[in-house]
Amino acid sequence: MAQIIDGKQVSASVKQEVKDEAAKLREEKGLKVGLAVVIVGNNPASRVYVNNKKKACEAVGFQSFEYALDENTTQEQLLDLVNVLNRDDRVNGILVQLPLPKHIDEKTVIDAISPEKDVDAFHPVNVGRIMIGDYAFLPCTPAGVMRLIASTGTKIAGKQCVVIGRSNIVGKPMAMLLLHESGTVTVCHSKTKNLKEICLGADILVVAVGRANFVTGDMVKEGAVVIDVGMNRLDDGKLCGDVEFESAEKKASYITPVPGGVGPMTIAMLMKNTLTAAKQQNGLA
Numbered sequence: 001m002a003q004i005i006d007g008k009q010v011s012a013s014v015k016q017e018v019k020d021e022a023a024k025l026r027e028e029k030g031l032k033v034g035l036a037v038v039i040v041g042n043n044p045a046s047r048v049y050v051n052n053k054k055k056a057c058e059a060v061g062f063q064s065f066e067y068a069l070d071e072n073t074t075q076e077q078l079l080d081l082v083n084v085l086n087r088d089d090r091v092n093g094i095l096v097q098l099p100l101p102k103h104i105d106e107k108t109v110i111d112a113i114s115p116e117k118d119v120d121a122f123h124p125v126n127v128g129r130i131m132i133g134d135y136a137f138l139p140c141t142p143a144g145v146m147r148l149i150a151s152t153g154t155k156i157a158g159k160q161c162v163v164i165g166r167s168n169i170v171g172k173p174m175a176m177l178l179l180h181e182s183g184t185v186t187v188c189h190s191k192t193k194n195l196k197e198i199c200l201g202a203d204i205l206v207v208a209v210g211r212a213n214f215v216t217g218d219m220v221k222e223g224a225v226v227i228d229v230g231m232n233r234l235d236d237g238k239l240c241g242d243v244e245f246e247s248a249e250k251k252a253s254y255i256t257p258v259p260g261g262v263g264p265m266t267i268a269m270l271m272k273n274t275l276t277a278a279k280q281q282n283g284l285a
């Protein structure tokens with residue numbers, strides 16, 4: 001039976017580290033860390049995420065600046081706001097909540113965020129830096145996964161690591177981070193043949209496909225570390241991951257639950273990135 005990786009506990013310790021450091025910056029340098037969060041429209045899930053990000057800012061002693069824009073905001077208006085925030089010294093990090101309404105091109109907006117304030121690490125400059133291993137910010141979800149793996153004491157070097165999913169936000173950067181730690185990395189996706197066979201070779205299995213119960217226990221190697229990035233809402237309203245927990249936990253050595261696994265880490269890593277941004281912008285990192 002697997003040990004459960006407690007994402008809430010690990011995220012609390014990350015947030016505590018950030019809080020302590022932010023307090024030190026305030027006391028010793030008179031610096032207050034600030035995060036701007038921009039949301040366009042009324043997507044209910046985005047609303048929940050943005051509220052959680054604001055609460056996390058308060059908890060670690062950051063200032064948060066929320067810009068809740070109307071669904072009909074034009075791309076130009078949004079770009080104008082991003083440019084104002086790029087120049088605002090109180091704002092160390094800028095996060096534009098995705099998805100954006102259909103009439104706004106996400107890529108154009110992401111490209112407009114100053115890479116130094118891009119705490120999501122979505123800007124092409126930051127994506128490129130991750131590729132060459134010279135990064136200030138890591139994208140929040142993969143960074144959270146790395147921290148969860150570290151919390152188990154598992155060494156990544158030389159291990160067979162399988163990532164299922166190839167999104168720009170999770171799968172691709174996840175593969176890079178595992179590679180930087182000298183894992184032997186395989187990236188699987190919807191066209192992959194022999195998925196079960198490949199998964200059965202994984203010492204570390206990271207699943208980010210967005211399909212409920214996609215990975216079942218018969219695909220998990222005995223003793224594997226299983227990280228479930230999925231967050232699927234079932235018809236009955238229940239949250240469930242991409243991994244069928246009951247069967248997978250019988251095989252894994254460590255496994256993340258949903259909820260309470262990767263989810264809480266993402267916001268904690270966002271706070272960490274914002275702190276890093278503030279330090280860098282003030283010549284302290």
Ligand code: GUN
Pocket residue numbers: 095096097098099120140
């Ligand atoms: N929407 C869902 N996840 C994210 C995220 O990590 N960052 C942003 N900006 N939007 C999101």
